[in-house]
Amino acid sequence: MNQTMQSVDGTPPRWNRKEAEAIYGMPFNDLLFLAQTIHRQNFDRNRVQLSRLLSIKTGGCPEDCGYCSQSAHY
Numbered sequence: 001m002n003q004t005m006q007s008v009d010g011t012p013p014r015w016n017r018k019e020a021e022a023i024y025g026m027p028f029n030d031l032l033f034l035a036q037t038i039h040r041q042n043f044d045r046n047r048v049q050l051s052r053l054l055s056i057k058t059g060g061c062p063e064d065c066g067y068c069s070q071s072a073h074y
Contacts, residue, residue: 015023023031039045 026034
């Protein structure tokens, strides 16, 4: 699993079964570090999307998920 996490044209990579199993079998902290590294390559490392946090706090999520108490339609 020494493949870069993004292909040359910007599309997500396609992994074979062995590579996918290697990711699945990673220790949690290593997986978390890898996810953070990829996130930092694509987004501002210190910015949090506040609109999502606001929706969680207020229960005003616009999605219509019948199973979720945060939904505005519930």
